[in-house]
Amino acid sequence: MKRIVVVGGSIAAVTAASWLRVRGFDGTVTLLSAETEQPYTRVPLSKSVLSGEATDASTALPPLDDSVVLRLGARAVSLDTRARRVILDSGEPVPYDGLVIATGARARRLSPRGMSGERVLRTLADCAALREDLRRARSVLVVGAGLLGMEIASTCRTLGLEVTVVDRDPPLRRVLGPVLAEMITSAAREYGVVLRTVPCGVRLVGSHTLEGVDADGDLLTADVIVSAVGDVPAVDWLTGSGLTLDRGVVTDSRGRVADGIVAAGDAAVVRGTCRRPHWTNAVEQARVAAAALLGEDVAGASLPSYFWTNQFGVEAKVAGEPAELGEPDRVDADGSSLLLRWSAGAAATVNHTMPVRKLRQLASAP
Structure with a gap:
């Protein structure tokens, strides 16, 4: 495998491109982003950037390795899996030996x-x-x-x-x-x-x-x-490619889609599960998928999913899916600081400092 193309400018795309280098791939890595801005994080857009407290430039993700070819304004419109080519809106075909699909989603x-x-x-x-x-x-x-x-x-x-x-x-x-x-x-x-x-x-x-x-x-x-009514996985460009699409491009637990093709992030859904469009999930999926593309059998995250929100003076961090579990079994309170635990597999903090990994371990503890 000499040429890997990553389609998308998302955190999953950037993570996958970076992780390919971490795992020792020394061939050509090309990242195709439909957006004209350098890859950025979307997390602060609804908060400090929208309020004007932070600048647009502050959202930029760390620069990619100089060896990664970054092409901005390069929108993929179709995929030819037989010829192993991504077709851009300009009509240009971009050949690949390995492909990472990380086109994220668009607002509904x-x-x-x-x-x-x-x-x-x-x-x-x-x-x-x-x-x-x-x-x-x-x-x-x-x-x-x-x-x-x-x-x-x-x-x-x-x-x-x-x-x-x-x-x-x-x-x-x-x-x-x-x-x-x-x-x-x-x-x-x-x-x-x-x-x-x-x-x-x-x-x-x-x-x-x-x-x-x-x-x-x-x-x-x-x-x-x-x-603010959810998102739509950006997989329209894969119509007619022969890949399985169902609320996203369908992958196995390692992010594998087809021979030489993996997917991660908001555009992907693991077969038999629900799509989880969270930042942490996108990063972890991208690392596993990049390794799988190189033939490594790296397991996915063993800890529960994780996400967080800041609003109305409340900072909540959540591991697992408490919406499916009803009332918590345990609530530890110290003023406005709370720690909640659902024995069925979730934990959350409210205005409480706890390392993310520890929170996820607490959620999965028996």
């Missing part, structure tokens, strides 16, 4: 094609556009009360804006479960956020321009309307 939108006015937050460009809108706004309506939606709401409140969040489910319940969700929801209300639960869902109102949101017959309006 609710508006039909041709309607303007709906904001989303996924890329640096999205963040810059939303930040500019917020500078001229007094009110914000966030559709979606998951982690991203509530983080955006929190940032908007720090900017002094009136904020309403609407979702068909109670805020954060699907991600954090009832106990953690209620803690953060209470903090959000104390911050002055209006939370609306609409069991039948919402509908965007407008023809060419978004005018508001129909919430069970009530028309909700605001100066800025942001949708």
Whole structure:
């Protein structure tokens, strides 16, 4: 194997490219990113970068090894697995011996094609556009009360804006479960956020321009309307390639997709499991997939998944999937600092310092 192509500019893509060198691959590594910016982390986009406290430049990931060929503005539009070529939007074929698929995901939108006015937050460009809108706004309506939606709401409140969040489910319940969700929801209300639960869902109102949101017959309006309703794996370019697609490109537990092809990050889903679009998951998948591409049988992460959020003065770190487990078996409290444990396989801290590895070990302990 002399040429490995990594498709994507995500943290998974950058990690895979770097890990190929760590594992001793000395052939050509080319990273193709559709974006024109240097690879960056998306984590602060909903927080310090959106508020203007941090600059766009602060999101840049550490530079890749000089031996990695980085091509920006190179969008993959199709894959020819027989000829082993990635086809770019310019029509240029990029040949490979080994391929890493790490194209991430794009923000899901609710508006039909041709309607303007709906904001989303996924890329640096999205963040810059939303930040500019917020500078001229007094009110914000966030559709979606998951982690991203509530983080955006929190940032908007720090900017002094009136904020309403609407979702068909109670805020954060699907991600954090009832106990953690209620803690953060209470903090959000104390911050002055209006939370609306609409069991039948919402509908965007407008023809060419978004005018508001129909919430069970009530028309909700605001100066800025942001949708934070999940993401869509960016795997359209793989249609017709012969690879198995099901809410992402399907891999085995080592990230292997087909002969000479692996995948990692938000674009990938391990066969028989749910896709987990978390930063830590993307990094760990990328390392395992890069090793697998080189023929190494490296096991995936043995510890539970991990993610975190900062919003409304609450810092929560979570190992495992508490949303599936109900009430915690144990809660240790010290003022506003909490440690929660679910014996079925999860643990979380709230405003409490604990090394990530220790938290994950606690979640998996019998």
